[in-house]
Amino acid sequence: MSKAAAFLADPPTADDRPSFETIIKHGHQDLVQAVAFNGHGDRCATGSVDGKIRVFNRHKDGSWRLCDTWGAHASEILELQWLPTTIYPNLLASLGIEGRFKLWAEDPSAAPGRRFAESTRNGPLITIPSRSPHLHANPPPATGFGSPAPPAPPPSSSTYADNTTTASAGSGTTVAAAKPAFETRNARSPYRSFSLKHLDDSRTTYLALLSADGGLTVYENDRVENLAAFTLLDELSTIPGATTTTATDDGAGAGAGAKARPVTTRGEETSFKVRFDPNPEVCYAALGAGVPADALGLVVAVMDRVRVYRTRDTIRSSLGVAAAWKGFYLAAEVATGLHRGLVRDVAWAPGNIRGYDIVATACQDGWVRVFRLDALRPPAGEEPHSDDEEQDGARGRWAAGRVKKHGARRRVDGGEDASVSRASLMSSSGIRAGLDQSRGTVERRATGQPPGQIRHVVTEISRLDCHRTPVWRVGFDDDGQILGSVGDEGKLMCYRQKPDGAWAKSTEMAMVKMKMAAP
Missing domain, CATH: 2.40.128 (Lipocalin)
Structure with a gap:
């Protein structure tokens, strides 16, 4: 009998003082x-x-x-x-x-x-709308940012007791079910992934939800004491060639009747993941390229495609009143065909002190891929935010810095000049922002878009095949120095970055059945 066969037949006895913690039963x-x-x-x-x-x-x-x-x-x-x-x-x-x-x-x-x-x-129970209230011509909520949840439908024989308000037991009594403090859903397509991020400086919480049709919806909450104070920040489609609709300034959704192209056919296996950039601020190289310090970052995996989105500071006008707003745009995309299978998981590394960001993916083809994300500086002679030097009608949407400068100019100037400046601001912001807000286009790209969209480039720096089986999970530690992945074989692989920037396997952990010695 070989040693392997003997090991499988009779597991070895562990030491009296094992170096690992006992795994408890989860129940x-x-x-x-x-x-x-x-x-x-x-x-x-x-x-x-x-x-x-x-x-x-x-x-x-x-x-x-x-x-x-x-x-x-x-x-x-x-x-x-x-x-x-x-x-x-x-x-x-x-x-x-x-x-x-x-x-x-x-x-x-x-x-x-x-x-x-x-x-x-x-x-x-407080809920928020899964889409903009203007998108489907729904009436606004009665009070506050949310509205009371609609009454639950009557329970049926196939309804679980844990998901209903009340469920009839066998004896005819009613059993109260678990009720969350907050919940939401998408009426068109079910959500498949979410990510949460909180910024301590601004005390704002962001929620990103990715649906099965590739729609990405982002909410924000700047009232930490109220869980229901989520408002719609942005909404877009992550599928190339698919249309998405959102609210415009006049309250009518542009292309409201358009339907997004289906991601998959019936019976096809799917995979969706969305993750926020965990860093409180962007890296210093991105700051030099013109990315705002408080810009949000999202990495989205839909089937075998991976995309990176950033936010830029813009203004959104309603009834002539301009307000600062963060809008997402497509910053970079992994080359099509690089992943030869479904992307099961994505991770954004914390600790961007390197001067660039690191994103890792877990693919069904058995590879763990690590990418480097760099922000490209604008061409020579062009400043990142030079749109405030332009005329009012020369460039698209205004940046937040431009709004502040116009506000300061109105306070300094007086008389007729002030009124003309105010009228110019209201007319240009309302019309132009309304045109920009009609996002019935297929997608948002950095090329040829208004100023503030900084192009990024994605470079593959490592391709790891230590699992040799489909990889399901990938993640970084809190410092972004260790990368971990789990595959179909049940092993946890840990990787570290080498001095040349590539990543290499450092540790392998697996669960082995062992006989515990009696105390």
Whole structure:
């Protein structure tokens, strides 16, 4: 008998003092689909195919103990994410395969089983529209930024108790179900991925949602005390050649009747991922190229295509009143055909002190690819934000800096000049912004677009095939120095960057069945 056969037949006995922590049983009755740790690493949430979420807390003795478990979704849970512990220590976000995004708020004083499920005791369930209220000519909400959730439909025999307001039990009694503090869904196409980002300086939280038709919707919340204060920031399509519609200044959606081209055919396997740039500010090289310091970054993977989006400062006018606004544009795209399979996961590396950004992808073809993202400087003689030197009608939409300069000029000047300047601002911003806002075009590219869109270039620096099986997950550590990936064989591979900039395998971890010696 070979050594391998003997090992499989009789696992070796571990030492009396093992160098690893004992793996606890998660307690789910089905496959665990999602796992998420909070920022401190002392709380862990697991999501199962049966739609249940279990939260574990790590105690001072190093042991993990169950904190709460509840039915969050009617079917499998795709993604979980803890919100930043600095501002939201007890908030957990989840996304189910039915397309509902939910926020769960913990009540430490509640009994086990109700800590995350009694979030509506202090008020009604609040929802936000999945699309702009002007897009489908829907009436605006009655009050505030959201509106009370519509009443739940009557339960049917095929409805799970965990996803309804009340469900009839076998004895005829009603059982209360888990209610999130906040939820939203897309009426046209279910959401398949989400990402959250919080900026401590501006106290603003951003939420990005990617739907199955390739639509990317981004919300912002600048009121941390109100979970329902999400407003639509931008909406676009991430599919080349597909049309997308959004609100215009006059309240009519341009091309509202247009339908996006389907991403896949019926029965075809799909993959969608979206991730925010985790860095609070862009790297110094991008700043020199003209990217605003507070610009947002998104990496989106739809099927086998990977795209990077940035924001630029613009203004949006409504009834002649101009307001600062962040608009997304396509900054860079990975060459078509580079990924020979579905892109299962994407990750944006924290710690951009290198002067460039790093993005990693996990592909079904068995390769982990690492890309370098650089911002290109404008041509010689052209400043990044020279549009404020132009005439009012020479360039497209205004930048935020131009609005500030016009405001200062109105305060300094007086009389007729001030009124003329004010009228010029209102007319030009309203008409031009209205034309720019009619985004019934196929997509947004940096070439030939208004100023403020900085071109980026994506360069593949490493291609790693250590798994030799389809890769499902990829992620960086908090410093962006270690890259980890998990493949079909169940091994965790860790990579580090070499002095020449390439990435190489450094560690391999796998789970092995071993006999634990009795104490």
